[in-house]
Amino acid sequence: MIDPALPPHMRPDNSFQGLILALHAFWADKGCVVLQPYDMEVGAGTFHPATTLRALGPLPWKAAYVQPSRRPKDGRYGKNPNRLQHYYQYQVILKPSPADLQDLYLASLSAIGIDLNLHDVRFVEDDWESPTLGAWGLGWECWCDGMEVSQFTYFQQVAGFECAPVAGELTYGLERLAMYVQGVENVYDLNFNGREGDEKVTYGDVFLQAEEEYSRHNFEHADTDMLFEQFRMAESAAAKYLEAGWEDGTKARHLMAQPAYDQCIKASHVFNLLDARGVISVTERQSYILRVRELAKACGAAWLATAAGGTPAP
Amino acid sequence: MPDLLLELFCEEIPARMQAGAAESLRKLVTDALVERGLVYEGAKAFVTPRRLALAVHGLPAQQPDTHEERKGPRVGAPQGAIDGFLKAAGLASIDQARIESDPRKGEFYVAHLHKHGRATPEVIAEIIPQVIRAFPWPKSMRWGKGSSSPTTLRWVRPLQSILCTFGPETEEPEVVAFEVDGIRSGDVTRGHRFLSEGTIRVRRLEDWMAKLEAAFVVVDRERRKDIILNDAKDLALAQGLELVEDAGLLEEISGLVEWPVVLMGSFDPAFLDVPDEVIRATIRINQKCFVLRDPTTGRLANKFVLVSNLAASDGGTAIIAGNERVIRARLSDAKFFWETDQKTNATVPLAERLEKFGNVTFHEKLGSQLERIRRIAALAKALAPVVGADPDLTEQAALYAKSDLRTEVVGEFPEVQGLMGRYYARLEGLPEEIAAAAEEHYKPQGPTDIVPTAPVSIAVALADKLDTLVGFWAIDEKPTGSKDPYALRRAALGVIRIMLENEVRGRLIIPVARTIGMHLAGKRFNQLAQADQKISELEQINFDPEKIRELRDVIADNVQPSSALDFIDMSKDLAFAIGSDLLAFFAGRLKVSLREAGARHDLVDAVFALPGQDDLLLVVKRVEALGRFLATEDGKNLLAGSKRAANILRIEEKKDGVAYEGGVDVVLLHEPEERALADAIAALGPQIEQALAREDFEAAMALLAGLRAPVDAFFEKVTVNAEDPVLRVNRLRLLADIRAATRSIADFDRIEG
Known part of the structure; x- marks a missing residue:
């Protein structure tokens, strides 16, 4: 149920930001730390260290945040009503996965205005795998009246390490959900601020120009020489930080897992841009993915040797 | 007699795993019961997205003493x-x-x-936790607080509760008490996720079914399927339409709902410009909905049937509207792709589109799609005269056949590959043969699929499959055990069916060798060093040396001149190793398919044991004729006589350390029976050869039957192992002549009886 005390412009079914605020309120109430987006370009909310790294190690963790996600290949110059090269994911990570995670998820749908007595919500098998992160899990895509609105995953492995304990991850496609609850057909028509008349700001007002510009950039102009160089730099910097981070040269404690992981994120995004520019062949593609995965694995190993990764300071 | 009821309640089980899981549960539990002396009267398993259950009926109260x-x-x-x-x-x-x-x-x-036998509940309490812990899910997972422990339970998705009761019909059953990973068994379950609230206490099967039905759960999978199918048909009928039935989809949907509610939605008729198959693929794969046909036009209607899991408070209006929105978005994508493809085809010439396949890898070790398409086209052109197709048209068809792989529609819906090629070829105004081959060259896709019959389609289909087989053989990616990721068995069976059902004549080794040559010329595989080893392996697997020599020659002749002149001898050996091994694979597949069709496996073996048996149609005809011959009195007796000859020869040849072969000296034939036999062989031999040359197996065998009387008389009257060593050897040579005569038809040694 949508909070009846909300003024119309704050309601999740009237306003894109209202939807985000409703999810924040819901998950904050369930004990999550509500974080801000990670300040780097990523392809999905999972890349945020609050998920990738925090999913590793024995310590409990509950977090929720919005993550702007960039998929350079999905750009359509602002012409497609559903596809974007930049969009928002709402990410929730709960470690260990609580026994009532499905019920919590369903309650969150109610909170943003999806009436479970009117809509057909289903959990349809979808096993999740991220080759670049060396991660996989089992779960579902969650359907509402035939539309996939979320991804629900029990992480089994991240960065090549078993998750112990297992974390539950929920990823909401915010634009799709908003289109659904607002009843609009085109993402650019979404009401962003919930106001009407002159005060109304749409998703298109905020992002259409960006979609056009970035599509041009991603497909036609992104400087591939620079990008190849950036990939190499990020890869070697990550290796440098990983090496330098081991305390006393022993492999017991690591002091720079997060800066190293930033370079892994960087390499991954640069790879996505190169891929969108079509300059990576099929065989090379596989080897780039492997190189990022090796970085992710090494960062995971480093993270496990930190306090937040479960190795307390001596 | 008491009954057992077990229900494992968990988060949503993937639809594709449900039927298998129900069967595994039934088998594992009942086997374990029987193993412990607990014989039961009946057992039935149930499965829904959220529960896996088993009822075992008529168990004794305790184990026998x-x-x-x-x-x-x-x-x-x-x-x-x-x-x-x-x-x-x-x-x-x-x-x-x-x-x-x-x-x-x-x-x-x-x-x-x-x-003393233990009480049955005690035994059940021991069995069930073991079954749960060792349950054969295709994929299982850990979850929750306990997931760090190495002994944590693995299940397909989190297991939430277990219900387990045992007792006779007339009494209150007891809870069979046990614990698995902190979950204690009990007698409560839950109903539908949204339509029911709270827990439900259950005693036994009837009770469980009735209470769950009242809580909006149809536990029986078959009943859910019936409900969906019948309601869908009724809805269609009410609109004057026909449901396009889809057994696979029905299976899947019945695993996605506990309470099926069938609803109908519609979409803008403008989308019907898109081919029916694409609409169906969009709606089926992405939305798991059925499509409907208009019986007056035979084409799809602008309606679809969806199956929801909810009896909604508004009667389904919101659910229909939601599904219609998604389908509208999907269909507008499909329409956009369909129109884009037509624009591309109209503006970019085929040759230019083909060049683009140069950037698409078919397989890392087998080069690009473009190279593959060119090989297929060359092979199809060479095969064209054999199947009565026009070579140039066939080559064009093969060059066109894969072009739809780069279209937007096929990129989005791979399952309409081929079919789109057909549509686009027509729109481009290409000859109907080319359009047909684009679709039909993928066929047959399985044992029940149809086989192409148009000559151009036959040639392209054979070339496509042979290129795949040879390529993967060459890089040593052959099927092993249950692993056949490139569906090579299916490809080989496809070749066999196409050749047999269309009565395509010719030795298989010739196109195989040609393809090997093209692959070699493409220098795609460099395992030359392994060739020697491969040949010695082959020689060990019971290959007749003569057969090897003969094959080697045929392959060398066919590989060399066309494309691989500059190859060193070793590549010939490699070609030979690949070709003969692939041929043996074909023989194996043909054997399987003949056996499935009811042919005797020993007859198939007897024919395959002869050298050069790679004309599939002839092999089959020979096996058939042999079967008919051996059913006759003459056939049976001749078989006995020739086996006797072969047995004696085997023993004596071993003793003497020589192989006897021809060279009977007529002067030494003293007995009238041996003279008669020698005459008969001399007279019939050339006639049999002529009949075989005509491929008239019936006639050859009828002639062979003429040997029966002289052979029988010979064994009755003549002692082979005569005292006189000269006579003995001469008679052994006569026996060798019998063996040689029968071997022109089949290796009688391998025939049973």
């Missing part, structure tokens, strides 16, 4: 032996054993062990 006698050491044996016996038999002192005596062994101890 058992009595076992265990023999011990003799009386007065050393103490160590006695102690060992006491320990093994579980006795406290030797007084508990009886002393029995035997006239030979004297007196010895015997332990009489009575074991």
Whole structure:
């Protein structure tokens, strides 16, 4: 149920930001730390260290945040009503996965205005795998009246390490959900601020120009020489930080897992841009993915040797 | 007699795993019961997205008592032996054993062990946790707080509760108490996720089914399927439409709902410009909905049937509207792709589109799609005269056949590959043969799929499959056991069916060798060093040396001149190794398919044992004729006679250390029966050869039947192992002539009976 005390412009079914605020309120109430987006370009909310790294190690963790996600290949110059090269994911990570995670998820749908007595919500098998992160899990895509609105995953492995304990991850496609609850057909028509008349700001007002510009950039102009160089730099910097981070040269404690992981994120995004520019062949593609995965694995190993990764300071 | 009810309640089980899981649960539990002496009257498993259940009917209340006698050491044996016996038999002192005596062994101890059968619930409480922990899910997972422990339970998705009751119909059943990973068994379950609230207490099967039905759960999968199918048909009928039935989809949907509610939605008729198959693929794969046909036009209607899991409070209006929105978005994508493809095809010439396949890798070790398409086109052109197709048209068809792989529609819906090629070829105004081949060259896709019959399609289909087979053979990616990721068995069976059903004649090795040559010329695989090893492996697997020599020549002739002149001898050996191994694979596949069609496996073996049997149609005809011949009196007797000849020869050849072969000296033929036999062989041999050259197997076998009387008479009257060694050898040579005569038809040694 949508909070009846909300003024119309704050309601999740009237306003894109209202939807985000409703999810924040819901998950904050369930004990999550509500974080801000990670300040780097990523392809999905999972890349945020609050998920990738925090999913590793024995310590409990509950977090929720919005993550702007960039998929350079999905750009359509602002012409497609559903596809974007930049969009928002709402990410929730709960470690260990609580026994009532499905019920919590369903309650969150109610909170943003999806009436479970009117809509057909289903959990349809979808096993999740991220080759670049060396991660996989089992779960579902969650359907509402035939539309996939979320991804629900029990992480089994991240960065090549078993998750112990297992974390539950929920990823909401915010634009799709908003289109659904607002009843609009085109993402650019979404009401962003919930106001009407002159005060109304749409998703298109905020992002259409960006979609056009970035599509041009991603497909036609992104400087591939620079990008190849950036990939190499990020890869070697990550290796440098990983090496330098081991305390006393022993492999017991690591002091720079997060800066190293930033370079892994960087390499991954640069790879996505190169891929969108079509300059990576099929065989090379596989080897780039492997190189990022090796970085992710090494960062995971480093993270496990930190306090937040479960190795307390001596 | 008491009944058992077990329900494992968990988060949503993937639809594709449900039927298998129900069967596994039934088998694992009932096998374990029987193994422990608990015989039951009946068992039935149930599965829904959220529960896996089993009812076992008519179990005894306890295991039968058992009595076992265990023999011990003799009386007065050393103490160590006695102690060992006491320990093994579980006795406290030797007084508990009886002393029995035997006239030979004297007196010895015997332990009489009575074991009372345990109560059935106790046994069940032991079995079920074991079954749960070792359950064969295709994929399983850990979850929650306990997931760090190495002994944590793995299940397909988190297991939430277990219901397990046992008891006779007339009494209140008891809860079979056990615990698995912190979950205690009980007698409660839950109903539908949204339509029911709270827990439900259950006693036994009837009760469980009735209460769950009242809580909006249809536990029986088959009933859910019936409901969906019948309601869908009724809805269609009410609109004057027909449901396009889809058994696979029905299976899947029945695993996605506990309470099926069938609803109908519609979409803008403008989308019907898109081919029916694409609409169907969009709606089926992405939305798991059925499509409907208009019987007056035979085309799809602008309606679809969806199956929801909810009896919604508004009667389904919101659900229909939601599904319509998604389908509208999907169809507008499909329409956009369809229109884009047509624009591309109209503006970019085929040759230019083809070049783009140069950037698409078919397989890392087998080069690009473009190289593959060119090989297929060359092979199809070469095969064209064999199947009565126009070579140039066939080549064009093969060059066109894969072009739809780069279209937007096929990129989005791979399952309409081929079909789109057909549509686009027509729109481009290409000849109908090319359009048909684009679709039909993928066929047959399985044992029930149809086989192409148009000559151009046959040639392209054969070339496509042979190129795949040869390529993967060359890089040593052959199917092993249950692993066949490139569907090579299917490809080989496809070649066999196309050739047999269209009566395509010709030796298979020739196109195979040609393809090997093209692959070699493409220098795609460099395992030359392994060629020697491969050949020696082949020689070990019971390959007739003569057959090897013959094959080697045919392959060398066919590989070399076309494309691989500059290759060193070793590449010929490699070509030979690949070709003959692939041929053996074909023989194996043909054997399987002939056996499935009811042919005797020994007859198939007997024909394959002859050299050069790679004209599939001839092999089959020969097997058929042989079967008919052996069913006759003459056939049976001749088989017996020739087997006898072969047996004697085997023994004597071993003794003498030589192989006898022809060279009978007529002067040494003393007995009239041996002369008659020699004459008959001399007279019939050339006639049989002529008949075989005409491929008239019936005639050849009828002639062979003429040997029956002389062979029978010979064995009746003539002693092969004569005292005179010269006579003996001459008679053995005569036997060798019998063997040679029958071997022109089949290797009679391999025939049973």
